[in-house]
Amino acid sequence: MNKKTLEKLEYPKIITLLVQQASSERGKLLCRNLKPSSDLSEIQTAQEQTAAAFTRIVQKGRISFSDVATVEASMKRLEVGGSLSIIELLRISGVLKTAGAVKAYGRHDTTAEASDCLDVYFDQLEPVFPLNAEIEHCILGEDEISDDASPTLKHIRRSIASMNDRVHATLNSLVNGSLRTYLQDPIITMRGDRYCLPVKAEYRSQVNGMIHDQSSSGSTLFIEPMAVVKLNNDLKELYGKEQEEIQVILAKLSTQAAEYISEIRTDYRALTELDFIFARGSLALSMRGSKPLFNESGRISIREGRHPLLDPKKVVPISLSLGDTFDQLIVTGPNTGGKTVSLKTVGLFTLMGQAGLHIPAADRSELAVFHNVFADIGDEQSIEQSLSTFSSHMTNIVSFLHQIDERCLVLFDELCAGTDPTEGAALAISILSHLHSRGIRTMATTHYSELKVFALTTDGVENASCEFNVETLSPTYRLLVGIPGKSNAFAISGKLGLPNYIIEDARERLSEQDVSFEDLLSDLERSKRTIEKEQEEIAAYKRELQQLKTQAKQKQDRAESQKEEILRKAREEASAILRDAKETADETMKNFRKFGKEGISSAEMERERERLRQKIKDNDSKNQLKTKKPQKQYKASDFKLGESVRVLSMNLTGTVRSLPDARGNLSVQMGILRSQVNISDLEIIDEAPAYTPKNLRKTHSGKIKMSKSLSVSPEINLLGKTVDEAIAELDKYLDDAYLSHLNSVRIVHGKGTGALRKGIHQYLRKQKHVKSFRLGEFGEGDAGVTIVEF
Incomplete structure (x- = not known):
């Protein structure tokens, strides 16, 4: 890849971020040397490795390779029979210890867990536990060998400790005895590796021994007494x-260690390669990147791409395509609008993808494999551009015009700017036409209106613009493909305070063709925004429709489940009734035979018959619904929509949902149950209906009440919510239901641990508009629901 292009597109900054993710020296070196490849198979292999590392980090967390130090020099020394130092052996131990940890990390937890392309690296690792255990047993630190490393070393160190004790004991007796008055300080000190005493210079002749040093002032001599000379010699x-x-x-x-040279080398190389791969995976995770798809047909399709060097909280994603229906993209718009960022994003994504790095974009983004990328990107923020600037840009362009081919990507920032606008525009169109004729993928930013016209009138060339909000004088950084951008010079100048008469004079100096073209651009931009807004609304409607469909399906499933439960309990009750009837019949037959044999009196037989009759009567009253007769006879015209009624056969209250038909049947909503009932089985409850024409005033509040009574469900589902979430939702729901004149509502909270039910009941006790509440009965949901009466 072109080195200048890598610098222009800030690829080295990405490499710096990558190096920070690696922890071993060789892993960091591999990161620094990472360059984009033009081999599709290499790129796909690297992308697969990055994706596998990304997945493992998400599933198992990060793993450190910081203990993997360079061991190649040590291996060469072992090959010639040399002996290693403590530090070199500790480095080998670090490699082996890390190999054991990484091999365990790479092991799949279950047989069902899919293997990936990193398994080949994990399988190469050989921790050589016996060697590592021996090194850790013998070496405690970079300058410390364990006493237990050998019996001889342990014996020598015991002798050293004993000899030290003897030297200290002898010197202490001198310090606290005969030599005390001759000493500068009553202490024992070391000079070199010999124990000495600090003696005053004037008492030199009084202390028999060897002088090893003196103080800078000469007043103190450091003398080794003859009594400890031999002991010091023995100690040395x-x-x-x-x-x-x-x-x-x-x-x-x-x-x-020499017996495992091959294993240690393999471990070192496998670990550093894994460090390099996991650094790429960590970078992808930190950038919220995804694996791009690759093709060799020059097609680029970036979905919601974010420049990786910008603040992820502020960067505005861009979506664009190139190389499918058009091979050139001309980006226009005001300064600071994000044109150069869009240009750099495309180029940098190409370099990152071909280097095996994930890109910060949405899934299924697609990149092309280019043999080279050429970029001419200057300072787009410059207020003045001199001839030398134009010359430097043109020199750069000329240098790579001779190198490019159909497998290259070319990026121009402010193509041919810095010279006469008429000549610059003509030159820019000629360069773009040349590249277009050769089918070279090109993206360019410009202010020239002539290039906008060139894109509009040339097949295979497309306009794009960076959106700008004239009201706030700020760019939105959204890239709009298919629409050329306006410079907005007049609007920006007016907002900044330039007098209107100057702006109007400037407008008059524009040709009619220029004005028409700018107006066309404005119309296109407005149309684009309108279409995007409508598409967003359609998408929102689709999501809402899908949500309603899901809720309806859930309600249907719940109703089916309740239906099955009701039928099951009904069968159980019927079975119990049959068993009871059989037992009664058996008992009757038994008594009949007994009375015939034993001559029981007729009075006793009559008492037994009365007992059986009473038992049957009790069973009938228990298993039959109590039905009441209506207190008055109603006509069909008495019932109105929203009327509160009581279904006598079921002893349930409900609301009229349809007017009576010719047979007197109408629809009544009773909680979650909706049923067809005849008016003969109904009793009107003396309560004003929720919404009838006579009760509705032509006021805003009347409309609200009618709306709520039509929309409020007689049931609220609080399953899966915490007590606080449920109470907040229930509070609003009860207010709406009360305003809707619902007589009762059904709260579904489930059985579970009972915490949610308890919290709801405590809340209901404090509500003044709640008359009573109870747990559901058979067919209503049992203890999983609470029925509330207002």
Whole structure:
């Protein structure tokens, strides 16, 4: 890829972010050296690896490779029979320890869990647990060997500790005894590796020993008393033996490590490759990126792409396509409107995708594989551009015009700006026409109106614009493909305070053709926004329709479930009645035979018959619905829509939902139950109907009441909600139901732990407009619902 293009599109900044995600030295080096590839198979392999790492991080969390240090030099030393230092052995231990942790991380939890392309790396890992355990047993730190590394080392260190105790005991006896008055301070100090005493210079002749040092002022001499010279010599000899034994231990560990040179090298390379891959996965996660699709036909389709270097909370996503029905895209609009950001987003996404990185865009975004990307991007914010600036841009353009082919992507920012507008526009159109004739994918930003006309009149070339809000003088950063943008110079100048007479004078200097063209652009932009708004409304209606459809399906399923429950209980009750009848019959036959044999008196037989008759009567009264006769006879004209009535055969209250037909049948809504009932089985409750013409005033409040009575459901479903959520929703619902003149409502809360039911009941006790409430009975939902009477 063109190095200058990588810099212009800020690809190195993406690499810097990637390096921060890696934790091993070689992993960071692989990140720094990452360059876009033009081989489709390599790109797809890298993308698959990044996607697999992304998935594993989401499922299992991140994993660290920070203990994986470079071991190649150590391996070469082992190959020639050399001995490793403590630090080198600790590095090998870090590699092996990380290999064990990463291998466990890579193991699939279940056999059903799908394998991925990273399994080949995890399978290569060999933790060599015996070697790692031996290194950790012998080496405690970068400068500390364990006493238990060998019996000899343990014995030597015990001797050193004993010798130290003897030296300190001897020196302490001197400090606290005969030499106390000769000392500068009553302390024991070290000079080199020898124990000494700080003696005043004037008492030098009084202390027999070897002088090792003196203070800067010369007033203090550091003397090793002759009484401890031999002990110090013995101690130094023991320290020498300790170092010799440590070298023996390190040589032994090095010999063991030499047996696993191949495994250690494989672990190191597999771990650093995984560190590199997981760094790409972590970057994708931090950018909320997705894996792009790739093609070799030059087709780009970015869905809601966000420039990765902009603040993710403020960046406005863009969607655009290139290379399908058109191979050139001309982006126009005012300065600071986001033209260059759109240009850079396309170029940077191409580089990132071909480097195996995910892009911060919606799923199913598509990128093309380009052999090279050329970009001429300057400072689009410049107020003045000199000839030298134009020359530098033109030199850049000329340099890559000789290199490009059909497999390249070309990006121009303010093409041919900085010179005479007429000549610049003509030159820009010629360059774009040349590229278009060769089928080279091109995206350019411009202020030239001539390029807008070129895009409108040329097949395979499309306009796009960055939207600008003239009212607020601020860009929206939305990219509108298919519509050329306006510079809005007059509108911006007016908002900033330029006098109207100057603006009007400028308008008069525009040709009629220029004015018509700008008006056409305005009409196109308005039409585009209108269509987008209507499409959003249609999408919202579709979502609402789907939601209503789902709710209706849920209600139907619930009704079917309740129906099955009612039928099941009815069958159980019928079965119980039959059993009871059979038992009564059996008992009667038994008594009949007994009375015939034993000669029972007729009085006793009459008492038994009366007992059986009373039992049958009790069963009948228990299993039959109590029906009352209406207190008065009603005519069909007495019933009106919304009338509150009582269904006598069911002893339930409800609301009239349809007028009586020729046979006197009408529809009554009783809670969630809606049934056809004859007027002979109804009694009108003495309560004003919720919405009848005579009760409605021609006021706004009357309309509200009628609307609510028509729309408020006699049931509210609070399943799955917390007590606080349910109470908030229930409070509004009860107000609406009360205003709608519903006599009763049904609250569905489920059985569960009972916490929701308890909270609802506590709330209902405090409501003044609630007359009473009870748990549901058979057929109403049992303890899973509460029936409220207003």
